[in-house]
Amino acid sequence: MPMLVVLSIVAVVASLLEWMTRNRPTHWYAVGEAVAVAMLLVATRTTSELSAYLAVAPIAAGVRHGVVTTLNVTLVSGLTAAASIAVDPEDDALSRMGEALPWLAIGLGVGLLASWQSRSTRDEAARQAPYAAAHQLMARIHHLASAGNVGLNSTSLAMDLDTAMRQATGGARSTIFVAEPDNTLRPLNGGEDVDRMAREIEIPASDRTPGAAVIPLRGVQQVLGYCVVVGVPRWTPELEESARNVADEFAVRLDTAVLFDEVRMLATSEERNRIAREMHDGVAQEIVGLGYIVDEIESISDHEQTRVLASSLRAEITRLVSEIRFSIFDLRQEVSDGRLASSLADYAREVGDATGLRVHLSLAESGPPLPSRTATEVLRVAQEAIGNVRKHSRADNMWVVLDSDGKRLNLEVRDDGIGNAEPREHHWGLQTMRERARTVGADLDITTRPDGGTVVSLRSPTTAPHEGETAHGHHRATG
Template sequence: MTHSYQLVTPNNIWPDRAQHATFGADKAHLSAVSVLTSDPAVAQRHWRALAVARPGVLALVVALTGSASSLTEAWWWLSALALVALAAAIAERALPPSRLRAAGEMALASIVIGLGFPEAYLALPYLLLPAFAGGLTGGAGGAILATIIAALGMAAGDILARNALLDLSSASSLAAWLAIVFVTGAIGAWLLRQENVHVADGERYAAAYRLLSELRVVSRRLSGGLDPMTLAEGILDNVAARMDVRRAALLVRREGGVLFPLARRGDDDGWLVGAEHDPVVLDAWTNEVPAWAPAGRRGHRVVLPLRVGSRTIGAVVADVPEQASPDELTELARSTDEGAVRLETALLFDEVRELATREERQRLAREIHDGIAQELASMGYLVDDLLARTTSADTASLATTLRRELTRIVTELRHSVFDLRSDLDRETGLGETLSGYARQVGAQARLKVHLVNQEGQERLRPEVEAELLRIGQEAITNVRKHAKARNLWVTVSVNPPSAHIRVADDGTGMRDRPSDRYGLDIMAERARRIGATLVIEDAPEGGTVVGVSLGPDNEEG
């Protein structure tokens, strides 16, 4: 499940340049990445090819002219074109690639060809070189500029030689060559665009690697770690140490504008439902200043914005018995700013980690589906062929058993792929997601599914929802694989910060299950990770009951 937070990563949370010296091998590897992404080798290959092609094209022009006419009559414009090529080669050595350099070569070459026209008609292929260079340096604009300069240069050369414009037939022939010149320049522009995209993509990866490397180093040095809930509770502790707080919560915004509590103190009676519409919360969040309002017999409600730079990334909502002075609230809000930076960093790191986990699950699902599942299915076809060909009863019996086992394994692999691809949706909650999973598994295993979903608008923390979902999925999968049941009962109750999931069946119970407890151990590990209680027991009326409870309301409903 991916949650998008409104996050801004401030520059001052990263180590300065002096601290970079401690990165050791990470920094060396990072430098190598940076060199690779900024290396102009790709562009240099195009320019080297152009330099090699120039004398080749000039030799081709000389050969074509010699075969079509006398070289003694064309020596002067051939020599002039050779001088242009020599000057272009020297400029490539002395000057960096530029649109002006390509335009200069195009102007001189086109004037020479115009002066020698129509005998210099066979020299028109030379214009493709500066056209290509124009596209490489100036993109589409460079290609257009090269074409215009070619047309004007040939027209100017022809006027200087004969004091007249080209006739209609010659102009139509040159127009076709000008189209070819433009296409060549466009090819150079396309290559330039590809290089820019490649370099930009490489620079983005280098920047991502740099930030992740620094984050890894910094996270090992942070006293509070990068657990959002721990940091949020630390902020609430800081507020409680300065004010007489009866109850408090730290709210952050999830996608869709809904605020949800990352940490709480005090009783929980649904007082935060609809907090995103509370005028006091909206006032503090929008104006980035503390706000308060009377709360009837409860005293006063105080809202402290969590500010990072010019952004509000969260808010502390607290009910206090007595009103605090504006100066006290301002000082208290200022004291939470440092904690806000830490919390925002933790939320960002948590989102990156969550995205990486989700992508890895999708990758594993693809590999299983496209790899071993397909190969086993192919083996099944071979067994089918063996069954069709064999005349031995013993061989047919063994082949039938083998085919049955292959079908079972492929089915289990497909279920595994389904499990890996099942994830919490941004819009639906834990109860709806687990109910959908139960319905899908029930349809596949021909189970009658009974669902109870008691879930309101408030959501648990994303990582808690993810762990509870995996526990519920594993319990449902065990019913499908081992229970030999007819009915499946799934009950989900969510009342943040409490939650309860109950998965029951009317199957054979735990006594007849296989001795492999790997799945049960994983469920217990997930429960411990979020501080939940996991109970797995035989039901008195038969079957198995798996219950996982989180928070103070651990009793089953």
């Protein structure tokens, strides 16, 4: 009876450990149970009464883990039983081994059968494991975003880290870099000397600029990025420790924010495509159908006034269908090749061809591609500005200027229209453009063009205005 209680305790402990690791199966628990059971039964000479329990561990391993673990558990049980008998040999050693072997054989056979029967379940669990992990991560991110007390915008979070680092160290400013999957470093709050700041990371500490330090943003298993601080009057061990504490506090949040940016961008792109499909297959087709009905009314009516009204209605339907098609085009336009200039040129040229607007392009994009989210947000601002020119300005010409070196950018959309292309304060267009500008750390200005018309400017904070400069890059006119 005491041995039965001990075996029950071993079974309960093994079951609890298996349950606690059900999402990440661990084979060692099954092996440990096999060793404990074989040692207890053989050492206490209770194999004649309880030797059937030797089959439990291989069977459980077959159900839970598969063929390999079943074989390993059976082998370990047999070796443990043999070792226990060898340590304490008696006249009945062969008898005790003979009592254990049949049950080990039964356990092996049933375990292999159970392994084959449960293989599909384990394969399905293995296939679902990455999705379960992703779901768990997204649930946590959603909780953080919904709580509202932890920011998940990488740009604003980098600005917060810059402020906290300057307060902790007395530095003039700092630049935050995050490590990309290809081992390159991407600045989140770059300036004119971002290249020099990046070089501070690569050179030895003894060769760095006086008053500069590089603070790693440490993750659980790797360095997530670096915070380069400059302008500190005198670095002390206490200041360095304070800077590391600030970096450690922001590191996980910043890593989560960068991941959330990528997930949000992918989700937004998919949702835009879904809306575009529904607009094209749904409301656009129905409005086209209404146009056919209006055409039929105009053709069969004998009343002049009815025909005039039908003609006016047909013209309005045509205009509405055109607007819907432009909206679908806006939704589907993406920065597909990593370069903003080509996507912007395609969009502006399409608008010019469809409206008769003469479009002048001056696009200069050098250096590494802009971060995908930044490029996408800039494209959306350009779409809104170009859309306002198309719908409201009554312009003959539109100038689109882009100047980017991969870190700083300048975007301008100008027209020679009547000067009312600026979105009205109570409409969503202006607010949306400003929100997009803020998310990439840029400034948005909407002013009147001296020769008539409107100028929409989007600039990174360190880029000086250069109204009228279009000599660099490539110049092209369509119309």
